[in-house]
Amino acid sequence: MDDYRLVFVGGMGRSGSTLIERLLGELPGFVAIGEVVHLWRRGLLENESCGCGLPFADCAFWGEVGQEAFGGWDRLDVHEVLRLKDGVDRTRYLPALLNIGRDSVLAARADRYNELYHRLYSAVCLVSGAHVIVDASKHASLAACLRRRYGSSLHLLHIVRDPRAVAHSWSKRVARPDASPDSSEPEMARYSAGRSAVQWLAQNAALDALARRGTPTLRVRYEDFVADPEAEFGRVAAFAGHAGRPLDLGPDGVRLSRGHAVSGNPMRFADGPVGVRADHGWQRDLAPWRRHLVSAVTGPSLRRYGY
Numbered sequence: 001m002d003d004y005r006l007v008f009v010g011g012m013g014r015s016g017s018t019l020i021e022r023l024l025g026e027l028p029g030f031v032a033i034g035e036v037v038h039l040w041r042r043g044l045l046e047n048e049s050c051g052c053g054l055p056f057a058d059c060a061f062w063g064e065v066g067q068e069a070f071g072g073w074d075r076l077d078v079h080e081v082l083r084l085k086d087g088v089d090r091t092r093y094l095p096a097l098l099n100i101g102r103d104s105v106l107a108a109r110a111d112r113y114n115e116l117y118h119r120l121y122s123a124v125c126l127v128s129g130a131h132v133i134v135d136a137s138k139h140a141s142l143a144a145c146l147r148r149r150y151g152s153s154l155h156l157l158h159i160v161r162d163p164r165a166v167a168h169s170w171s172k173r174v175a176r177p178d179a180s181p182d183s184s185e186p187e188m189a190r191y192s193a194g195r196s197a198v199q200w201l202a203q204n205a206a207l208d209a210l211a212r213r214g215t216p217t218l219r220v221r222y223e224d225f226v227a228d229p230e231a232e233f234g235r236v237a238a239f240a241g242h243a244g245r246p247l248d249l250g251p252d253g254v255r256l257s258r259g260h261a262v263s264g265n266p267m268r269f270a271d272g273p274v275g276v277r278a279d280h281g282w283q284r285d286l287a288p289w290r291r292h293l294v295s296a297v298t299g300p301s302l303r304r305y306g307y
Contacts, residue, residue, distance in 0.1 A: 002118075004125045007155045007240045009136040010143050010207045012200045014169035015161035016222040018265035019276065021136040023233055023249075025259055027242045031130035034261030034268055036120070037137035040085065042263045044078045051261035051268040061127060061260045069123035081116065088113050089141045091199075094206045097144035098213070107148075114149035132241050136264060140206035147215055156215050157236060158207045161222035162307050163298045164291050167196040168282035171290075193290040197297035204301065221305065226278035249276055 007024065009017045025032025034051060042048045043056040050059040057063075057073075066073035088097075088109040100107050121133050137143075138159075146154050170191040191199065211217035218239040225232040229249040237246055247254055253275030261268040295302065 002122075002150070002153060003131070004121065005132045005155060005241050006121060006146070006150055006153065007132060007134045007157055008143050008146060009134065009157045009159060010138055010140055010203070011159035012161070012163075012166050012196075012203045013138055014166050015159045016225060017136055017138060017159045018267045019274075020157070020159065020220070020225070020233070020236060021134050021261070022256055022259070022267065022270070022274070023247060023254060024132075024134045024237065024240055025261075026247060026254060026256065027132075027237060027240075028244065029130055030132045030134060030240070030242070031124060031128040032134040032136065032259055032261055033124060034135075035137045035264040036117070036135050036262060037085075037089065037139050037142050038263035039120075040078055040081045044073055044076070045082075048263070049269075051259045053258070053269065056262070059260060062262070064127045065120065065123045067123075068126055069119040084109060084113055084116075089139065089145060091139075091141055091202055094141055094144060094202065097141060097148075098206065098209050100144075100148060110145045110148050113145055117146065118149060134240070136261070138203075140203045140210070143210060143215075144206065147210060147213070152214055152216060154215055155240065156207065156210060156217040157239065158204075158211070158217055158219040159222065160204060160219060160305050162282075163197055163200040163302070164286055164294045165222075165280070165282040166200055167191070167193045167290060167294045168286040170196045193293050194297065197294045201298055201301060204305075223278075226276055229276040251275070 009021050011017055021032045021034070024030050043062070047055045047057050050056050050062060052059055052061070070076045088106060093106065096106055097110070100110060124133055125131065143154070143156060170189070171193065172190070207217070218236065220232060220236060230246065233249060234246045253273045256271050256274050258271045259268070
């Protein structure tokens with residue numbers, strides 16, 4: 001029996017998940033560790049910056065985690081981990097992962113992959129003293145893998161945003177301030193409107209499928225969160241296991257502390273007062289043909305999620 005609760009933030013990127021993750025990390029007994037799915041490459045291989053501002057290799061927190069989990073990061077064959085990841089944690093494997101049996105090559109890979117995460121999460125709890133881990137990796141394929149290891153003790157926070165807003169955000173050119181000089185990804189990824197729409201469909205459909213299979217799930221729409229952040233975050237915090245006083249998300253915002261989130265949105269470096277503000281720029285700036293394309297591809301699900 002695991003002595004921690006795992007809260008997995010899932011959904012399509014650019015949907016407001018980083019802010020919700022950071023807010024959860026401010027709750028007592030919680031630790032928010034960013035997009036751990038990218039730790040193996042961006043942290044260990046490319047030594048990108050931790051949320052604390054230091055290169056991953058110089059961060060005392062992650063150094064201690066690596067020591068507790070694996071006897072030191074140098075004891076881990078990173079290239080072997082990345083090969084294992086490519087063999088199981090990919091969108092293409094989602095149909096198989098959702099229906100995985102006990103005796104298969106994919107099942108064996110998923111079990112080895114899950115063991116890495118379990119050792120990592122256990123070490124994070126030991127080093128941080130937290131009892132709730134918030135992993136904002138978002139990838140439905142990783143959530144499907146983790147479900148095999150954690151079952152109903154995996155709590156899935158499913159973040160949804162209007163796919164037209166998501167497509168607009170993915171079209172922007174944004175430098176990654178955390179990227180090292182040797183990084184393979186100096187800028188945040190960019191998607192075409194069509195690819196963004198297809199990915200939005202695939203990720204949300206897979207997360208819905210996990211919910212139907214019994215994974216405890218709370219769905220939060222970005223638009224509802226920015227419209228009434230205190231009420232929506234109250235729901236999120238309660239679902240994640242917080243029983244105390246909720247955060248005050250009033251007009252002055254929340255004072256975020258410096259954390260150790262790996263990879264993800266540049267907002268993970270923010271500290272000090274941070275407010276919750278809506279971003280509806282897509283309604284003005286998204287080209288009409290792109291809007292129509294995304295609407296056509298995601299049509300049935302638009303209605304499902306209330307858009």
